[in-house]
Amino acid sequence: MKPLLLSTFVALALSACGETTVTQNPLNSSAPANHPMLQPAGPAESPMPTPVVPKDDTYKGHGMVTRVSNDLGSIEVEHDDIPGLMPAMKMEFYVKDKAMLNGIFANDEVNFVIEYKQGQEKIASITKVKKAKKDQE
Numbered sequence: 001m002k003p004l005l006l007s008t009f010v011a012l013a014l015s016a017c018g019e020t021t022v023t024q025n026p027l028n029s030s031a032p033a034n035h036p037m038l039q040p041a042g043p044a045e046s047p048m049p050t051p052v053v054p055k056d057d058t059y060k061g062h063g064m065v066t067r068v069s070n071d072l073g074s075i076e077v078e079h080d081d082i083p084g085l086m087p088a089m090k091m092e093f094y095v096k097d098k099a100m101l102n103g104i105f106a107n108d109e110v111n112f113v114i115e116y117k118q119g120q121e122k123i124a125s126i127t128k129v130k131k132a133k134k135d136q137e
Contacts, residue, residue, distance in 0.1 A: 054084055054085045054086075054116050055084070055116075056116060056117045056118060057084075057116060058113050058114065058115050058116070058124060059082050059083075059084060059085040059113070059114045059116060060082070060111070060112075060113055060114075061077070061079050061080070061082045061085075061111070061112045061113070061114055062079065062080050062109075062110070062111050062112075062129075063077040063078050063079030063080055063109075063110060063112075064077065064078045064079075064107065064108070064109055064110075065077055065104060065105065065106050065107065065108045065109075065110055066078050066090060066106055067092075067106055068101055068104055068105060068106060070098060070101050072094070073094055073095050073097075073098040073101070074092050074093060074094045074095065075092070075093055075095060075101060075104065075123065075126070076090065076091065076092045076093075077090070077091065077093065077110065077112070078090040079091065082114065085114065085116060085121070093112075093114065093121060093122065093123045094122050094123070095122060095123045095126065096115070096122050096123065096124050100123065100125070100126055101126075103128070104126060104128065108128050108129075109128065109129040109131075110126050110127065110128055110129060111126070111127050111129060112125065112126040112127070113125045113126075
């Protein structure tokens with residue numbers, strides 16, 4: 001289509017939709033400036049929240065052990081939210097002392113304390129959650 005014919009067609013189409021004002025795009029005289037493809041995108045989505053940097057401190061956690069590596073001194077835990085430190089997730093943690101892992105196995109429910117210091121976290125203590133006798137039957 002010729003530019004004039006295209007502008008006329010667009011003007012007629014827009015006026016049929018209730019649009020009455022057609023202005024020309026200075027970069028391309030054949031396309032109206034108020035054409036939807038030339039308009040800026042709608043409101044930007046909310047920005048990502050700024051991550052909170054935890055304080056050097058200890059934090060209590062609870063979760064289910066998914067893997068234990070006695071050789072590395074690490075344990076992978078699918079844990080609940082640890083307020084002030086991190087959201088719920090599955091994560092590998094190193095322990096302060098490999099002996100803490102004795103008797104801890106995959107599928108054990110555990111409570112633990114994380115020592116967070118200068119961006120590093122280590123499990124300072126870990127205990128199995130004792131099941132009620134009723135749950136063991």
